[in-house]
Amino acid sequence: MALEIIVMIKQVPDSQEVVIDPVTFTLNRGAARNVINPADENAIEAALRIKDKTDAHITVITMGPPFAESALIDCMSRGVDDAVLVTDRAFAGADTYPTGLTLASTIKKLGKYDIIFAGEESTDSSTGHVGPGVAEFLGTDQASYTSESWYEDGFVYAKRELEDGTEIVKMKPPTLITVLTNANDPRRATLRKKIDAMKKGIKTMTLADLGMPPEWVGLRGSPTVVKSMRTIDEKKREGKKFKIEEIPKLVDELIEKKIISI
Amino acid sequence: MVGIINAVPPENLDEYKNVFVFIELRNGQLSRPGLEMIGAGMNIARKANEKLIGVMIGDNISKLADDAGAYGCDIILGAEGKELKQFRTMPYSYIIGEFIQEFKPNILLIPATRNGRDLASRVAVRSKAGVTADCTELDIDLNGRILLAKRPTYGESTLAEILCKKHRPQMATARPGIFKIPDREEGRKFQKDIRKIKVPDEMMGKEIIEFIPKKSLDLTAAKIVVSGGLGLSKAQGFQILDDLANELGGVVGASRPTVDLGWIQRDHQVGQTGQSVRPDLYIAAGISGKIQHIMGMKLSKNIISINTDPNAEINQYSDYIINDDLYKAIPALTEEIKKRKAGKKTD
Numbered sequence: 150m151a152l153e154i155i156v157m158i159k160q161v162p163d164s165q166e167v168v169i170d171p172v173t174f175t176l177n178r179g180a181a182r183n184v185i186n187p188a189d190e191n192a193i194e195a196a197l198r199i200k201d202k203t204d205a206h207i208t209v210i211t212m213g214p215p216f217a218e219s220a221l222i223d224c225m226s227r228g229v230d231d232a233v234l235v236t237d238r239a240f241a242g243a244d245t246y247p248t249g250l251t252l253a254s255t256i257k258k259l260g261k262y263d264i265i266f267a268g269e270e271s272t273d274s275s276t277g278h279v280g281p282g283v284a285e286f287l288g289t290d291q292a293s294y295t296s297e298s299w300y301e302d303g304f305v306y307a308k309r310e311l312e313d314g315t316e317i318v319k320m321k322p323p324t325l326i327t328v329l330t331n332a333n334d335p336r337r338a339t340l341r342k343k344i345d346a347m348k349k350g351i352k353t354m355t356l357a358d359l360g361m362p363p364e365w366v367g368l369r370g371s372p373t374v375v376k377s378m379r380t381i382d383e384k385k386r387e388g389k390k391f392k393i394e395e396i397p398k399l400v401d402e403l404i405e406k407k408i409i410s411i
Numbered sequence: 412m413v414g415i416i417n418a419v420p421p422e423n424l425d426e427y428k429n430v431f432v433f434i435e436l437r438n439g440q441l442s443r444p445g446l447e448m449i450g451a452g453m454n455i456a457r458k459a460n461e462k463l464i465g466v467m468i469g470d471n472i473s474k475l476a477d478d479a480g481a482y483g484c485d486i487i488l489g490a491e492g493k494e495l496k497q498f499r500t501m502p503y504s505y506i507i508g509e510f511i512q513e514f515k516p517n518i519l520l521i522p523a524t525r526n527g528r529d530l531a532s533r534v535a536v537r538s539k540a541g542v543t544a545d546c547t548e549l550d551i552d553l554n555g556r557i558l559l560a561k562r563p564t565y566g567e568s569t570l571a572e573i574l575c576k577k578h579r580p581q582m583a584t585a586r587p588g589i590f591k592i593p594d595r596e597e598g599r600k601f602q603k604d605i606r607k608i609k610v611p612d613e614m615m616g617k618e619i620i621e622f623i624p625k626k627s628l629d630l631t632a633a634k635i636v637v638s639g640g641l642g643l644s645k646a647q648g649f650q651i652l653d654d655l656a657n658e659l660g661g662v663v664g665a666s667r668p669t670v671d672l673g674w675i676q677r678d679h680q681v682g683q684t685g686q687s688v689r690p691d692l693y694i695a696a697g698i699s700g701k702i703q704h705i706m707g708m709k710l711s712k713n714i715i716s717i718n719t720d721p722n723a724e725i726n727q728y729s730d731y732i733i734n735d736d737l738y739k740a741i742p743a744l745t746e747e748i749k750k751r752k753a754g755k756k757t758d
């Protein structure tokens with residue numbers, strides 16, 4: 150039987166297009182295009198590499214607004230078999246708990262799953278909590294921060310990159326893997342696959358399909374609330390200019406201000 | 412596993428008391444991020460007049476517990492066993508889950524290291540709790556004993572304050588390198604409660620088949636970081652940065668493209684997808700100052716930019732600007748520091 154692989158992806162504002170407002174020092178995301186979260190592209194590639202070698206079927210899922218469909222079509226154009234958009238007004242404002250809950254519930258509804266992939270974190274919320282959260286909801290094992298993963302003789306292997314070294318782990322499926330940004334070189338979409346994807350289309354699920362009460366999800370289902378946001382007080386930087394010949398003067402100042410010690 | 416269930420809050424919040432901090436071990440030793448949690452938790456526990464409980468999991472941890480106690484915990488609550496020697500999410504989250512049920516802590520702090528985040532995500536769901544990731548400021552509002560967790564968002568431009576009013580414990584992961592490790596107080600009295608916990612077989616999870624240690628470069632601990640970018644134009648350019656960093660007692664950082672080109676290893680990378688640093692002095696040589704790089708260094712106390720382009724974006728973030736070729740400026744700086752050191756010796 151084919152290995153069932155799920156990849157969780159999220160659409161985020163393109164961080165290369167987000168600009169810092171020079172006055173308020175906040176990010177202006179208004180103008181930014183939506184793209185697939187960078188680490189999630191690596192997660193898709195990690196899934197496709199398993200499919201390259203093993204009989205596998207890949208489903209990509211996202212919880213997001215209807216326009217996230219374009220991201221899903223993009224995934225299918227790279228070789229992902231099916232795509233599911235979980236969308237509902239009720240999901241808005243979710244923190245990591247209900248996001249994980251909604252995704253885990255979707256995965257359960259889809260049926261069999263052997264390996265679930267997620268990105269290490271998303272660039273817009275950067276918590277990295279959603280992947281392992283889904284693993285806990287489903288009761289599966291997990292390997293986070295992986296640079297490589299493979300499937301062999303019924304086991305899933307992964308390389309976890311930690312601060313002090315690399316850990317190689319062996320797991321029984323089902324399991325969840327989170328993939329590091331830049332872990333691999335994601336393949337590009339092909340035109341033929343894109344045409345196939347548009348023909349096939351994506352599947353949509355709503356809260357009703359998941360059969361959960363509305364107070365479980367979205368803002369209402371979130372344990373955390375954002376109380377306030379404030380611009381981080383930027384230190385006023387003087388930008389004092391020094392010429393090469395004035396380096397002794399610069400060093401004097403650094404020593405005097407105890408920025409460096411000799 | 413928690414099952415597919417919503418985050419139901421506990422009925423009686425007053426039952427939840429005291430501050431749990433997870434003292435992460437690395438290689439069977441106390442780790443710096445782990446000890447920093449004692450510092451982060453102590454302020455809160457003192458203010459709320461509650462106990463600070465250090466949670467420790469590993470093999471043979473009694474000595475380490477004594478060591479950690481000297482940093483200021485009221486209780487060290489431990490679980491030990493051969494099979495707990497290395498961090499693994501499943502058994503570790505099981506044990507912390509059991510401790511939470513028994514002790515009902517009001518707050519739980521975990522270092523935002525890779526294993527710490529891996530663990531916190533899971534414990535939060537297991538306990539139906541809320542968790543705030545990667546905090547740089549933590550405080551408590553005594554009215555309701557609410558954790559005030561602050562974390563930078565949107566590329567370090569904004570500080571969000573996040574609360575979790577109804578769910579317990581109130582969890583946060585705290586960014587390494589921010590909170591101060593308290594001073595040791597030898598002979599300090601504290602309670603030690605170390606247990607042998609039987610973890611159910613199905614909670615043992617993955618097998619670690621190999622660990623390949625690397626000499627870890629901890630950019631976040633450095634007081635001085637000398638970073639290079641594409642302006643170096645070749646891998647060998649890092650040599651002059653190395654020389655300067657050595658003279659200053661600092662370490663070498665890098666922009667992402669230099670890492671992608673293989674000029675230097677990934678653990679030197681500063682920025683959104685690298686490490687975030689806030690040293691006393693950050694020197695950016697041949698770095699343009701794109702937002703993804705800025706995010707990782709803009710909280711540095713002092714910044715020097717060396718760039719041939721007078722309009723480089725990095726200049727807006729700099730205290731000192733040398734508008735010239737880094738191949739002239741860096742060696743000149745190194746020479747000047749050397750001269751000062753030599754001068755000091757003869758004084």
Ligand SMILES: Cc1cc2nc3c(=O)[nH]c(=O)nc-3n(C[C@H](O)[C@H](O)[C@H](O)COP(=O)(O)OP(=O)(O)OC[C@H]3O[C@@H](n4cnc5c(N)ncnc54)[C@H](O)[C@@H]3O)c2cc1C
Nearest residue numbers: 640641642666667682683684685697698699704719720737
């Ligand atoms: C999702 C994402 C994540 C990213 N994450 C990171 C990250 O974590 N860290 C990161 O750094 N980047 C990151 N980037 C890349 C980032 O956008 C920039 O491309 C990168 O920071 C530019 O590197 P640079 O400043 O070295 O090179 P450049 O932008 O090419 O700048 C080189 C600079 O050197 C100057 N120069 C040239 N010659 C000399 C000389 N002889 N002497 C002095 N100055 C000279 C030039 O004037 C120029 O300002 C990320 C990008 C994306 C999309």
Ligand SMILES: Nc1ncnc2c1ncn2[C@@H]1O[C@H](COP(=O)(O)O)[C@@H](O)[C@H]1O
Nearest residue numbers: 157158212267268270271276277278279
């Ligand atoms: N709304 C979502 N839909 C699908 N996957 C998501 C969603 N939010 C987060 N994820 C996945 O969880 C990972 C971590 O995200 P985060 O916890 O937001 O940093 C992402 O890289 C995605 O793989």
